[in-house]
Amino acid sequence: MTAGRWRLLGVLVLIAVLLAFPFFLRNYGLNLYARWALIAAAGIGLNLTVGYAGQVSLGHAAFLGFGAYLSAFAIKAGWTMWPAIPAAALLCFVVGLALGFPALRVQHHYLAFATLGFNALVFLAMRNEEWLTGGNYGIQRILRPVVFGWSLRDSFSYAYVCLGVLAVIAAIAWWILRSPWGRAFAALRDNPIRAESLGVNVRAYTLLAFAIGGALAGIAGVFFAPLIGYIDPHMFSGLVSIDLLLIVIVGGSGRFIGPLLGAAVGVLLPEWLRFMGDWYLVAFGALVLALMAWCPTGLAGLPERVATLLRPAPRDPAERAT
């Protein structure tokens, strides 16, 4: 079998496992599973911005928040959550374009601080505009949808809704990344100066990387509010943005499967390590440190890392010495 065939087989097995999984879970597990799917979906958006286009962002939780609040508003207004999907995508796309502007001037940790500042601003707006957002208290009792008399309120049905969201967002991201845009994003990440000298519109692609990454996270956010049932500003603070970035990096930045693996760590590990109490963060931090030191390509790069350890890399006989 060729590498392409193996990959296709891997994807099919993954889909089958993901589809079968909820049958083995009870309420608590189903909610965790749904949460994993949405965090992974938001991570796919962030991975496009960070991993593929090379633009550091510590403001991604804000997009999740936009989606969640729009969803809560729509549900509370009695419109159901569906109109919130295009609204969140559009709002996050436009805000993402605006957030991209600092990236045209600064890069790396300066850009991280600029985007973190944006997240702080959004957090303050969510906390202080009580008339709209309920302030610190947030918005309670956000009900899950009923479609054509078919209730999606139970955790089992809603887990599949969230899996569907993940599938759709993954498909959109896959489409974009396999198009010439994906190649242009990688060129922007690897070498913006060379890219520009080859006619790549670095400005347009930088803004698009933030806009698309934001819009995908916004869509995930719409489904996040009814999953938890309530929202408050702390669920979308800069700390959550840091978590999201960690999820992308631990999973494997710039790898398509990365956010799915990273989200599994980011969602499940806190639950498994709950017995450790406050020590959880220490354990999590140590794990991330060890992984980054030993395998900087993240969990997605682990198989290759192990493979290179097991056998020395074959030397290219045609390699030209310099």
Place this chain on the structure above:
Amino acid sequence: MSGLLSVAGLAKSYGAIKAVDGVSFEVEPGEILGVIGPNGSGKTTLFNAVLGQTKPTAGNVRFDGRDVTGWSPLALARAGLGRTFQTLQVFGGLSVRDNLIVAAQEAEGSLAGRLFAAPELGLGARAEEMIGLFGLGHVASLKAGALSYGQQKLVDIAMAFMGRPRLVFLDEPAAGVNPRLIGELGDLLRRLNAERDATFVVIEHNMEFVMSLCHRVLVMAEGRVLKVGKPEEIRADPAVLEAYLGV
């Protein structure tokens, strides 16, 4: 005075230092022009001022009949001016084939159109041709960042020609390349020139390489043009020998 590129009185100063001080030259279609000069004589600054990397303080640049002075690198690239950089500049995370395709894809259709276009935009055949020409067939699917220095240099140069630019500036293509590959590189560039009418300007320190490749050579010293002429004239000029070779 109707060259493909015509540079007139170009100057670039950093405070009191005149890195480029009133340089004028022409590039004719189908020509290979060499630019030589001691370190610090302003060759790379000249390239950067012509190619929009830095704004010239005086003078103008005309390309293909249009005044392009101070245009951005992006606008110049779109107008058909290609370049390589002094240091290696490939997209390490992309395969060799994708490096070549991305080097030409932005000229195909509109930005929005490219999102819905076929992934290779019909550039696959042209990329294969370049891969064949530069002898990169056995590494075409590997990530460019994983190749040896010499191979990356070939990818780097192939990328500059991939978009079929009207004129390419090569900044030290032979630097750090082993002698055998320098010979191959010279043959490749001569072939591109003879078979495809590729026009280029080359900065290079390797005299043998420059003299055997270029139709004309421009010698710079202290930000000015010392002499322009055929390789054999340059070789015989006492002023050049004194400024450049220090004899």
